[in-house]
Amino acid sequence: MATLERQHEIEQFLYHEAWLLERRRFNEWLKLLTEDVAYWIPNAAEDGDISDDAVIVYENFGALRARAARSLDPSNPSQMPPPRTKYFVSNVTIADESEGLLQVRASVLLYVLKDSRLEAHPISCEYRLRSTGDGWRIAFKKVYLISNNQPLSQLPLI
């Protein structure tokens, strides 16, 4: 079991990540990622074979950097006007801690307000966090939307 300090540290890290996303400070969010990051939003199920199944997103750092730029591009129609988002992060569990890599699970309730519609997205997030001299960095993030087997419309950077 993780120490109280470690638990607190990780929760604060995830709250900070959520705050950056909510404020659309995507370029600062990129700085939380490792260069070899893998970011995955599975399609239709909680898991899957990344190459054999369709995905909603599976991206490396370069693709995420392009995604961040596109999300901030004022000529991007899907961001017109930019969606307002609110993240509620809870149920933070440090599942495993070894060799400077933490496996963390968290529940996220994401609200997205877009075109006068408020959508709720309950999410299970799975992280692998790497310890660096400059604090924790995200080496892996899986975003499991429980509605990923339903038709979806437009998702923000989560």
Place this chain on the structure above:
Amino acid sequence: MSIESPTDLATLVKDDEVHQSVYTDPAIFAHELERLFGRSWIFVAHDSEIPRPGDFKTDQLSRWRLLLVRQQDGSIGLFHNVCRHRGALLCHESYGNTQAFKCMYHGWTFANDGALRGVPMREHMRGLDLPAHGLVPIPRVQSYQGFIFASLAPEGESLEEYLGGAKRYLDLMVARAPDQAIAAVKPVQYHYRGNWKLQVENYSDNYHPAVLHHSVLSIGVQMLKEKFGDQPLNARSGGRYVERVLGHGHSMADYQGGRGALWMNAYDDEYLRTLAKRAGTERAQELRDADIHLIIYPNLLIHVRMNHYRVIKPVSVDHTIVNTYPCKLVGASKSVNDALIYNTSHHVSAAGEVQVDDLQAFNWVQEGLGSGAIEWIPFKLYGEEEHVDVQGENVSYGTSEAAIRGQYREWARWMTAPATNAAHASDHSASYR
């Protein structure tokens, strides 16, 4: 404008103008379900979704609930997914494999061929004709190159007659696979608050990409420049693409290879060599570079380069679901197929790069049309050198709305056709005759 009869429906569509009510009026949407979706051939699945005996798929198209089952002899059974007893939805899974379907309410059980096999307390039933209480079949099911279509009308032209000039592009889908078969994976699903026809039109509309998709295209063009310098991307066509209106509302837009294949970078040398062994080098290159949007009216869109198909599922006049099935090319390497699935996913998903822009446009068009501010929508964009070729197909080059005009000719044909061939032998709720 109020709609009293099919004659009135005919007045909503002119040669190159369409009345806004075809997108916004719930009564017209109801007519579309009965007259167009209820009578034409609608796409329901690809063979590879249910390959083995006992495999099933359920789906929903507006109010219709469908149950598609692979029979022991390899044929397809297609039924309303409704228990013949009290009408409960019978099967609740999207895909699976089973020998029988048992209703959760009173336990009536149906074999894969729809026959009623088990009725609890049947000895106490009086006057129940068991053979007459099998699952209600969809009147006609036919397939072409593995694409399975259904018609709710017991009579009418055959699927092959209906597909007509579109058949050779379904042949192309198969010919591009080293083992001459494609295999679908589980779909990516999106939806939008707009009429189903907005998606069909959008798929043949090459007027919008440079504007609507400017944000993502500018990134793509930059990537191409970094990779290939200033070499022309569409060497074969000099940058022009070809649009063919194939009749029956079907159409194709041929982007003449090059650009997309380079951008996507899915097809490797091994793929080309394998195809060349069967088809020769020149043909293999043509197959590899094929870059075509195919529309099989009214509900199937096919992307030849990315190797996916999309099924349009109208929910209501202003709500539409689209399921996109990435497909593998059977016999191609894992890296080719991984790239195809990846590219389709990122093209269409709700967090993808391209389709999200279109969904925004659909939502806003529906809202704007719903205001009633404009009555007639012009489809007056004509391509270059538009002509009818020896096959009787309307051909043009460059950007054109010919395909959309073709879609509305077919729309008007179904919407105004007499209802004498009893669209719904099994559909007791049809209200419009």
